[in-house]
Amino acid sequence: xxxxxxxxxxxxxxxxxxxxxxxxxxxxxxxxxxxxxxxxxxxxxxxxxxxxxxxxxxxxxxxxxxxxxxxxxxxxxxxxxxxxxxxxxxxxxxxxxxxxxxxxxxxxxxxxxxxxxxxxxxxxxxxxxxxxxxxxxxxxxxxxxxxxxxxxxxxxxxxxxxxxxxxxxxxxxxxxxxxxxxxxxxxxxxxxxxxxxxxxxxxxxxxxxxxxxxxxxxxxxxxxxxxxxxxxxxxxxxxxxxxxxxxxxxxxxxxxxxxxxxxxxxxxxxxxxxxxxxxxxxxxxxxxxxxxxxxxxxxxxxxxxxxxxxxxxxxxxxxxxxxxxxxxxxxxxxxxxxxxxxxxxxxxxxxxxxxxxxxxxxxxxxxxxxxxxxxxxxxxxxxxxxxxxxxxxxxx
Numbered sequence: 304x305x306x307x308x309x310x311x312x313x314x315x316x317x318x319x320x321x322x323x324x325x326x327x328x329x330x331x332x333x334x335x336x337x338x339x340x341x342x343x344x345x346x347x348x349x350x351x352x353x354x355x356x357x358x359x360x361x362x363x364x365x366x367x368x369x370x371x372x373x374x375x376x377x378x379x380x381x382x383x384x385x386x387x388x389x390x391x392x393x394x395x396x397x398x399x400x401x402x403x404x405x406x407x408x409x410x411x412x413x414x415x416x417x418x419x420x421x422x423x424x425x426x427x428x429x430x431x432x433x434x435x436x437x438x439x440x441x442x443x444x445x446x447x448x449x450x451x452x453x454x455x456x457x458x459x460x461x462x463x464x465x466x467x468x469x470x471x472x473x474x475x476x477x478x479x480x481x482x483x484x485x486x487x488x489x490x491x492x493x494x495x496x497x498x499x500x501x502x503x504x505x506x507x508x509x510x511x512x513x514x515x516x517x518x519x520x521x522x523x524x525x526x527x528x529x530x531x532x533x534x535x536x537x538x539x540x541x542x543x544x545x546x547x548x549x550x551x552x553x554x555x556x557x558x559x560x561x562x563x564x565x566x567x568x569x570x571x572x573x574x575x576x577x578x579x580x581x582x583x584x585x586x587x588x589x590x591x592x593x594x595x596x597x598x599x600x601x602x603x604x605x606x607x608x609x610x611x612x613x614x615x616x617x618x619x620x621x622x623x624x625x626x627x628x629x630x631x632x633x634x635x636x637x638x639x640x641x642x643x644x645x646x647x648x649x650x651x652x653x654x655x656x657x658x659x660x661x662x663x664x665x666x667x668x669x670x671x672x673x674x675x676x677x678x679x680x681x682x683x684x685x686x687x688x689x690x691x692x693x694x695x696x697x698x699x
Contacts, residue, residue, distance in 0.1 A: 319337065319338070320344075320347065320348045321336060321337060321338050321339065321340045321344040321345060321348065322334055322335070322336055322340070322345070322348045322349075322352050322390070323335045323337075324351070324352050324355045324356070326359065327374075329362075329363070330363070330367065330370050330371050330372065331371070331372050331373075331374070332356070332359055332371075332372075332373050332374070333373070333374045333375075333376060334352060334356075334373065334374070334375050334376065334394065335376045335379065336375070336376065336377045336379065336380045336387075337379035337380065337381075338379070338380070338381055338382075339381055339382040340380055340382065340383050340384070340386075340387035340390070341382065341383075341384040341386055341387060342384065342385075342386035345386055345387065345390055349390055352390075352394065353393065353394070353397065356373070356394060356397060356398070357397070359371075360397075360398075360401045360403065363403075365402075368401055368402045368403050369402055369403070369404075370404075371401075371403040371404065372403065372404040372405075372406060373394070373398050373403065373404065373405050373406070374406045374408060375391060375394065375395070375405065375406065375407045375408070376408055376409050377391075377407070377408070377409045377410040377411070377414075378408065378409025378410075379409070380409075380410070380411065380414075383411075383414050383417075385417070388414075388417055388418055391407070391418070395407075456656070456660065457656065460652070460656045460659075461652070463579050464579065464583060464584075464587065464652055467577070467579045467580050467583070467584050468584065468587065468588075470580065470584075471580075471584050471588065477580075478580075478584060478585065478588070479580075479581065479584075479585045480585070482582075482585035482586070483585040483586075483588050483589050484589075486555075486585055486586045486589035486590075487589040487592055487593050489551070489554065490547065490550070490551035490554070490589055490590065490593050490651075491589070491592070491593030491596060491597060494546065494547065494550055494551065494593075494597060495597070495600065497546060497550070498542075498543060498546055498597050498600065498601050498604075499600065499601075499604050501542055501546060501601075502539070502542060502543075502600075502601035502602075502604040502605045502608070503604050503605065503607075503608045504608075505534075505538055505542055505605050505608075506530070506534065506604065506605035506606060506607070506608030506609040506612065507608045507609070507611075507612050509530050509533065509534070509538065509605075509609065510526055510527070510530050510608070510609040510612040510613060511612060513526045513529060513530055514526045514612075514613070514616055518616070523613075523616045523617075523618065524618060524622065524626065525626070526609075526613060526616075526618075527609060527610065527613050527618060527622075527623040527626050527627060528626040528627050528629065528630030528631070529630065530605075530606075530609045531606050531609065531626075531627040531630060531631050532630045532631050532635060534602055534605045534606055534609070535602050535606075535631055535635050535636050535639045536635050536638055536639050536694075537639070537687075538605065539598050539599075539601045539602040539605060539639055539643070540598045540639045540640075540642045540643040540646055541646075541683070541687060542601060543594065543597045543598045543601050543643060543646070544594065544643065544646035544647075544649075544650060544679075544683045545680060545683065547590070547593075547594060547597070547646070547647070547650045547651075547679075548650050548653075548675075548676055548679035548680050548683065549676055551590070551650060551651065551654065552650045552651065552653055552654035552675045552676060552679040553654065553672040553673075553675050553676050554654070555586050555651060555654030555655050555658060555675070556654045556655070556657040556658040556661075556668075556671045556672045556674070556675035557658070557668055557671070557672045558658065559582055559583075559654075559655055559658025559659060559661070560657070560658040560661035560667065560668040560671040560672070561661075561668055562582070562658075563658065563659060563661040564661060564663060564664075564667055564668060568582070568659070578659065582655065582658075583652070583655040583659075586651050586654070586655055587648060587651045587652055587655065589651065590647035590648060590650055590651025590652075591644055591647050591648055591651075592647075593647065594643045594644055594646055594647025594648075594650070595640045595643045595644050595647070597643075598639060598640060598643035599640065602636075602639065606627070609623075610623045610624075638690075638694065642686075642687070642690050645686050645690075646683055646686065649679060649682045649683060649686055650679045650682075650683070653675055653678045653679040653682055654675045654679065656675075656678075657671045657672070657674045657675035657678060658671055658675070660674075
């Protein structure tokens with residue numbers, strides 16, 4: 304169909320169409336409306352008019368678009384509803400977007416208030432506003448505000464958790480031990496394979512790297528005791544805590560975050576139940592239990608891996624064992640287990656906190672899980688630094 308041909312009525316109807324497109328010349332076109340213009344009568348011609356308009360605008364060179372004019376003649380209209388106004392607005396907006404002219408004539412004054420109410424271009428097709436990026440000072444202030452707000456929430460949560468942990472000691476029978484067992488199994492027994500694998504690799508790598516340097520001084524026999532001491536005091540608790548942060552903390556955040564998104568936490572509050580005692584306390588108690596157990600398991604696996612690694616350098620098992628006994632004391636083992644217990648509290652508590660802080664939306668749970676892992680690792684580093692200072696001052 305040529306853009307100069309009038310649009311014919313629908314094949315199933317013998318009546319005149321309510322909108323007729325005609326091309327006056329290469330720079331001028333006209334759309335004539337007549338009769339009752341509503342959602343029913345426009346159904347067959349709306350797309351045809353818009354296609355003809357697009358084809359006509361495409362046939363005009365960009366330099367001549369400013370001179371192209373479309374006349375919208377509504378002098379023969381007897382009735383016009385919202386669909387007719389929307390049709391008019393769509394044609395006008397397409398014309399102005401192309402940089403051409405649009406002329407409306409013959410519209411009955413009684414329809415003008417309806418047209419003005421929509422204010423087609425300004426309200427329905429707003430110009431996108433490009434937001435300016437905040438400067439360095441504003442960005443720093445916003446980041447500081449968010450950090451202080453997060454710190455305030457962390458302190459408040461720590462206070463509530465401490466209070467409820469003391470409550471669990473006084474009211475042991477009221478603790479949800481079923482949730483405690485489920486969380487301990489999920490965070491503890493299910494984590495044994497990955498903890499064992501990583502611990503074995505740490506023991507092998509640590510011994511190899513230490514032996515390379517010590518061999519230059521003829522002190523390979525000291526690698527075993529030094530590796531064992533580093534494992535029980537630092538590497539065992541630290542590796543276990545990081546694995547729990549990536550595994551269990553994210554799981555706690557996702558579980559509680561899903562409940563928050565589904566308003567299940569609000570339902571607990573409405574039912575007179577404390578979300579801290581109902582959801583958080585069993586998981587934190589599970590973290591307190593499984594962290595030192597997994598750390599002891601990681602220590603054993605790493606030391607055994609180090610012992611087998613030293614066979615390559617000709618260090619017998621008995622020499623490794625005797626050297627380890629002389630270097631590692633019970634205080635060293637207890638120091639690592641106490642540190643691991645604190646790591647378990649931090650990891651499980653941060654996962655629960657981020658789960659309780661979950662917002663709304665499809666991505667909220669994923670964001671909470673990510674924040675839980677990052678926050679747990681940051682807190683692990685902080686707690687590890689505090690223990691390093693305490694060990695330096697007290698020798699424990």
